[in-house]
Amino acid sequence: MLLRRVWRFIYVLLIAVVVALLWAFTIPGFLAEEWRQTYMVYFNIVRAITAIMLGILVIELTASLITVRLKHLGRGVYLVRNVIVVMGYVIVGLLVLAISEVTGVSAVAGATVSGLIIGLGLHPF
Numbered sequence: 001m002l003l004r005r006v007w008r009f010i011y012v013l014l015i016a017v018v019v020a021l022l023w024a025f026t027i028p029g030f031l032a033e034e035w036r037q038t039y040m041v042y043f044n045i046v047r048a049i050t051a052i053m054l055g056i057l058v059i060e061l062t063a064s065l066i067t068v069r070l071k072h073l074g075r076g077v078y079l080v081r082n083v084i085v086v087m088g089y090v091i092v093g094l095l096v097l098a099i100s101e102v103t104g105v106s107a108v109a110g111a112t113v114s115g116l117i118i119g120l121g122l123h124p125f
Helices: 002-024 033-041 043-069 076-099 104-122
Strands: none
Touching: 002 043, 033 043, 043 076
């Protein structure tokens, strides 16, 4: 139990350090001005990475909290946990698409093609 808490703390600390470092590069004087300007060109990618990292962190911590608090439900707690995790990942995915300024038409087209490829790949012959 103690080892799990230590690893969770390290996990949260690592994500916090990476996010802080990614955002610190935007501060004038932290990088050379030419590098900072180039970095700012790709800042939407940094925002998307930040949303992914923080989203996964929130999802995993929420799922862990649900598992601990609702363990009296027995095996049903894993159903609740899995629903929360899947909904969380869908929300994070939509958030990343919004940050990346992907239109709804592009997202639907990509999902259609992906679903078609996955469906044909899983089709038994």
